[in-house]
Amino acid sequence: MRLSIVVPCYNEEAVLPETVKRLAELLERLSSQGRIDADSHALLVDDGSKDRTWTLIEECSAQSKWIRGIKLSRNRGHQNALLAGLFHADGDAMVSVDADLQDDLEAIAQMVDAHLAGMDVVYGVRRRRETDTFFKRASAEGYYKLLARMGVEIVFNHADYRLLSRRAVSALREYGESNFFLRGIIPQLGFPSATVYYDRAERFAGESKYPLSKMLAFAWQGITSFSAAPLRMITGLGLLISLGSFAISAWALWVKLFSDHAVPGWASTVVPIYLLGGVQLLCVGIIGEYLAKIYLETKQRPRYFIEKTAGEPQRPQ
Ligand code: UDP
Ligand code: MG
Numbered sequence: 001m002r003l004s005i006v007v008p009c010y011n012e013e014a015v016l017p018e019t020v021k022r023l024a025e026l027l028e029r030l031s032s033q034g035r036i037d038a039d040s041h042a043l044l045v046d047d048g049s050k051d052r053t054w055t056l057i058e059e060c061s062a063q064s065k066w067i068r069g070i071k072l073s074r075n076r077g078h079q080n081a082l083l084a085g086l087f088h089a090d091g092d093a094m095v096s097v098d099a100d101l102q103d104d105l106e107a108i109a110q111m112v113d114a115h116l117a118g119m120d121v122v123y124g125v126r127r128r129r130e131t132d133t134f135f136k137r138a139s140a141e142g143y144y145k146l147l148a149r150m151g152v153e154i155v156f157n158h159a160d161y162r163l164l165s166r167r168a169v170s171a172l173r174e175y176g177e178s179n180f181f182l183r184g185i186i187p188q189l190g191f192p193s194a195t196v197y198y199d200r201a202e203r204f205a206g207e208s209k210y211p212l213s214k215m216l217a218f219a220w221q222g223i224t225s226f227s228a229a230p231l232r233m234i235t236g237l238g239l240l241i242s243l244g245s246f247a248i249s250a251w252a253l254w255v256k257l258f259s260d261h262a263v264p265g266w267a268s269t270v271v272p273i274y275l276l277g278g279v280q281l282l283c284v285g286i287i288g289e290y291l292a293k294i295y296l297e298t299k300q301r302p303r304y305f306i307e308k309t310a311g312e313p314q315r316p317q
Contacts, residue, residue, distance in 0.1 A: 003030070003040035003112060004091030008081035009057070009099040010047040014206035016056045019099050020044075024066040026105050035112055041068050041311075044099070045085040048075035054308075061311025069310035076304045078209070079180045082160060084304045086169050095163045101204035102131075103161045110196045111163040120168045120191030124161035127197045143219055150229040152222070153187040155195070167191065178303055179296065181218075181225045224293055231290060234283045241279065245272070 005023060009016065023042040030036045044061075046054045046069060057069035070088055072081060082096050093115045097103050103124060111122040129137050140157075147154050160182060164172070171189050187193075210218075223230065252263045 001036055001093060001112070001116065002091045003027070003036040004085075004089035004094045005040075005042040005108065006045065006082060006085030006089055006094055006096045007042060007099050008045045008047055008078055008085060008096075009049065009053050010075060010078070010081070010209050011049045011051045011053060012099040012206060013049075013051045013053050013056060015100050015204045016044075016053060016060075018204060019101055020056075020060045020064070020067055022101065022105055024064050026108060027066040030109060030112060035109070035116070040091065041066050043085050043089045044069045045081045045088075046071040047077070047081035048072050058310045065311075068312055070306050071308040071310075073305040073307040078160070079182060080303045082182065083172075083180055084306065086164065087173065088306065092166050093163055094166075094169060095161075097161050098159075100206065102200050102202065103159075104198040104201065107161070107196050107198040108163075114194040114196065115163055115165060117194075118192060119163075119194040120165040121186060121189065121193035122163040123155050123158045123186075123193065123195045125155065125195050125197055126157045126159075126200045128199065129157065131200055131202055143222075147184075147222060147226075150223065150227040152184055152226040154183060155187060158183065158195075161198075162186065165191070176300070177225065177297055178299075178301055179221060179225060179293070180303070181222045184222060184226045220289075224289060228290075230286050234286055237279065237283065241276070 005027070007019065007023070012019070020042070027036070027040055027042065031038050031040060044057045044067065046057055048071075054069070054071050057067070057071075061067045061069050070084065072084055076084075086094055086096065093112070095108050095111055097105070097108070107124050111124070114122045129140070132140070144154060144156050164186075168186075168189055168191050171191070172185065175185055255261070255263050
């Protein structure tokens, strides 16, 4: 069984030497145990880094037979870099893992065993989340629950650390959307799957490439890619507000007709105007988000371009 380990790298010069060392050691060991073929490798995907990442990848691939690299023509984001790696790699099984050594590489051995036992998808799931801040833990938990409630099938505490068989990756190619949310798509493939638990460490070196703003955009992307629930919520909200205003009108009419004072004032006129204005804008905004999504998807633009490769065996033209 030939294993390809796909590693997206964006400005990772600080951790890359250590990552490469550990990956090569792991591959060497698994291969000497006869669990994987000798032409297995780690495929490092340079996602348009601005530092020395690509130079390092080239150097490492020249020195070690375990290391190969591809360079994307510019930064396309984590999900696209991952896809580029998965679609380019030619393993019988492919493991995707981050470059920062947060995910314990030892879990790969277990993933390989599960694959050899017939699994097409092996999810790496975090045993505990204690290395995260309270905010990250709480927001992640809330988010997974929200997705589940909106009917999105998702594996709790699983990020993009997983093994996919070649068959599963081929199935992935059938999905046409240009904005990929892998975590949501993989469970939909439906092939036999297993779970491997691991502990997640702090980032080994360098900084997170996912600031809060990118994280929020990614989270929103996950929702809009898989669920029309926000649109339905608008309908519900509209219904609720209409019923409420109907009740208020009935009450105002009743007071006018059957008592000798009218409904007093300013607040009852002005507050609903602003409230409704705000609610309407919010709803139009949500509709707009879906519209924008349709607009972006209909263009069918390519997800990435590969500019260079390193350490690859010559392929027939
Ligand atoms: N990454 C990437 N392209 C990007 C941003 C990130 O390929 O535009 C890679 C990054 O090099 C790392 C992985 O995606 O290997 C996860 O990023 P990071 O560890 O910074 O995210 P965090 O773990 O903090 O959520
Ligand atoms: Mg990380």
